[in-house]
Amino acid sequence: MSDKTTYRPEGIHDAFTEGGTPADRPADTAARRPTPPALGWRGMLRWTWRQLTSMRVALMLLMLLAVAAVPGSVLPQRSQDPAAVLEYLGDNPTLGEWLDRFGFFEVYSSAWFSAIYLLLFVSLVGCIVPRTLSHARALRNRPPKTPVRFGRFPATASATTTASPDAVVEAAATHLRGRFRRLPTFRVDTGSEEPRLGRAATRTVAAERGYLRETGNLLFHLALLGLLISVALGQLLHYRGQAIVTEGRGFANAVVDYDTFDKGAWFQPSSLVPFSMTLDDFHSEFASDTVAFAQARDFTADVTVTEPDGSSHPEEIKVNHPLTVDGAKIYLQGNGFAPELTVTDSEGQVAFAGRVPFLPEDQMYTSRGVVKVPDVSPGQEQVGMIGYFLPSAVVEEDGSARSVFPQPDNPLMVLEVYRGDLGLDEGVPQNVYNLDTANLTPSVDEDGETIKLLVRPGESVELPDGLGTVELGEDVPRYVALDLRHDPSLTFVLTFSLLALGGLAISLFTPRRRVWVRSWETTDDDGRPVTRVELAGLARGDDAGLQREVDAVLAAIPGETDPDPDPGQDRDHSSTPRRTTGTTTATED
Numbered sequence: 001m002s003d004k005t006t007y008r009p010e011g012i013h014d015a016f017t018e019g020g021t022p023a024d025r026p027a028d029t030a031a032r033r034p035t036p037p038a039l040g041w042r043g044m045l046r047w048t049w050r051q052l053t054s055m056r057v058a059l060m061l062l063m064l065l066a067v068a069a070v071p072g073s074v075l076p077q078r079s080q081d082p083a084a085v086l087e088y089l090g091d092n093p094t095l096g097e098w099l100d101r102f103g104f105f106e107v108y109s110s111a112w113f114s115a116i117y118l119l120l121f122v123s124l125v126g127c128i129v130p131r132t133l134s135h136a137r138a139l140r141n142r143p144p145k146t147p148v149r150f151g152r153f154p155a156t157a158s159a160t161t162t163a164s165p166d167a168v169v170e171a172a173a174t175h176l177r178g179r180f181r182r183l184p185t186f187r188v189d190t191g192s193e194e195p196r197l198g199r200a201a202t203r204t205v206a207a208e209r210g211y212l213r214e215t216g217n218l219l220f221h222l223a224l225l226g227l228l229i230s231v232a233l234g235q236l237l238h239y240r241g242q243a244i245v246t247e248g249r250g251f252a253n254a255v256v257d258y259d260t261f262d263k264g265a266w267f268q269p270s271s272l273v274p275f276s277m278t279l280d281d282f283h284s285e286f287a288s289d290t291v292a293f294a295q296a297r298d299f300t301a302d303v304t305v306t307e308p309d310g311s312s313h314p315e316e317i318k319v320n321h322p323l324t325v326d327g328a329k330i331y332l333q334g335n336g337f338a339p340e341l342t343v344t345d346s347e348g349q350v351a352f353a354g355r356v357p358f359l360p361e362d363q364m365y366t367s368r369g370v371v372k373v374p375d376v377s378p379g380q381e382q383v384g385m386i387g388y389f390l391p392s393a394v395v396e397e398d399g400s401a402r403s404v405f406p407q408p409d410n411p412l413m414v415l416e417v418y419r420g421d422l423g424l425d426e427g428v429p430q431n432v433y434n435l436d437t438a439n440l441t442p443s444v445d446e447d448g449e450t451i452k453l454l455v456r457p458g459e460s461v462e463l464p465d466g467l468g469t470v471e472l473g474e475d476v477p478r479y480v481a482l483d484l485r486h487d488p489s490l491t492f493v494l495t496f497s498l499l500a501l502g503g504l505a506i507s508l509f510t511p512r513r514r515v516w517v518r519s520w521e522t523t524d525d526d527g528r529p530v531t532r533v534e535l536a537g538l539a540r541g542d543d544a545g546l547q548r549e550v551d552a553v554l555a556a557i558p559g560e561t562d563p564d565p566d567p568g569q570d571r572d573h574s575s576t577p578r579r580t581t582g583t584t585t586a587t588e589d
Contacts, residue, residue, distance in 0.1 A: 053126030143208035155537035163559030175556035205517035216506025223500035232491030250278030273326040281473035340473035347377040365406040482529035512540040
């Protein structure tokens with residue numbers, strides 16, 4: 001057929017079926033159309049609150065928080081490494097200025113990161129509180145009554161037994177409650193039914209378990225909330241200081257005594273306990289066999305701790321075995337050599353005297369250090385030296401030197417000398433382990449090669465260009481890098497983390513099940529009195545263990561029990577066959 005017809009429902013005006021305009025529609029129809037109510041500011045607030053406390057928004061905020069933390073691990077942060085931030089700003093002036101303006105160098109204290117954190121906090125609170133109240137009401141409810149028909153449930157069983165209906169009910173209820181009556185496996189109710197549908201009076205059992213599933217879910221969310229609070233308080237109250245201490249010397253637990261110090265926003269210097277610590281000795285052990293030559297075996301720092309009351313006691317600090325003092329943990333982070341150098345200028349005045357920490361650069365403890373000598377006599381150039389300390393030095397025929405073992409068996413120091421303006425008078429902070437040679441002139445020989453001075457312990461060597469002398473002390477003391485950390489939230493973080501894992505495990509592995517038992521007196525084929533028992537089980541979702549649960553209840557029934565090999569159908573209500581095993585989900589009744 002070439003003509004196309006259009007279906008026109010009866011009772012619908014042509015204006016609605018033929019594309020008529022609103023003016024063509026019946027006036028009474030337009031008048032009867034309901035007008036949607038205005039949302040209003042209260043409705044808008046209610047809608048916003050429901051959206052904020054929904055699960056999808058909480059998950060989105062959690063993912064957004066993880067994404068927002070990425071810049072904090074990629075870009076240098078002022079609270080951890082201000083020098084790196086200055087270097088980044090110098091290398092990227094335009095981009096760095098915009099990143100700094102939006103707080104990317106202080107991510108975890110920025111307004112946008114705090115906003116995400118607080119929104120997640122509010123979302124969790126708004127989600128947990130109503131669920132907790134609802135769960136508390138559900139805990140007071142009793143199991144649902146025994147359904148009339150068992151044939152439609154996914155797990156069923158039936159049998160006859162010589163025990164009375166009361167004994168069957170008592171045994172089934174005891175089995176379902178479990179061994180611990182104060183902590184029952186199932187919540188159980190027993191009851192009775194009037195004779196109906198050809199059955200005698202029956203005794204019933206209704207049991208339900210799985211409330212711990214929601215309890216575990218709430219525990220997980222509460223623990224997550226506690227974890228967020230603990231981390232936030234830890235960031236506000238924590239402090240961390242690093243100090244380099246040489247043998248025979250020490251430091252006090254004060255902000256000014258640390259080389260670097262990082263603190264939270266709520267930290268108060270008065271909260272520091274005024275103890276002090278002295279490094280008495282440092283021991284190191286290295287393997288000397290050919291298999292693991294020069295491998296570190298042990299590092300031990302022997303220290304003396306002096307309490308605020310004046311009492312002192314010896315302690316040990318090892319790698320991965322920190323010392324705990326007044327709630328703060330002191331870790332052994334590193335170690336090395338701190339040779340004692342004395343520099344005399346050309347006027348014979350001591351311009352520098354002290355121990356200089358040298359940082360190890362390889363397995364043989366070849367260490368690099370910098371000596372800056374700004375306090376020379378008037379009219380003389382400042383002196384800077386870059387040195388390498390070799391604990392067990394071997395000098396080759398070409399004049400090069402290297403260390404062959406980490407222990408100080410044959411110490412040697414190699415120095416390169418520079419003169420000029422060190423830039424220390426400009427007020428710009430400098431790294432004590434680096435020497436900026438851009439404005440310095442190196443000391444070179446006749447061939448234009450940089451002069452390298454070899455200095456052994458107890459020796460004094462003339463500096464080139466008449467700059468003076470340098471002397472290396474006879475003893476080579478060791479130093480340790482100590483890291484003191486105090487975070488009052490660590491115990492709470494661990495506790496809430498374990499609670500979160502426990503709640504998650506309970507939520508994932510606790511099945512939600514309902515089991516019903518019905519028993520009544522009847523007679524067998526020989527006319528003897530017996531008790532008929534029927535059981536049914538229902539689970540929320542797929543549950544492979546539901547049929548085993550029902551079979552276990554049947555096995556706990558006393559007397560001589562004769563299970564039906566194939567119950568097949570509900571004898572009282574239906575002729576439709578049913579399965580006795582399976583995990584098909586059924587609607588709860």
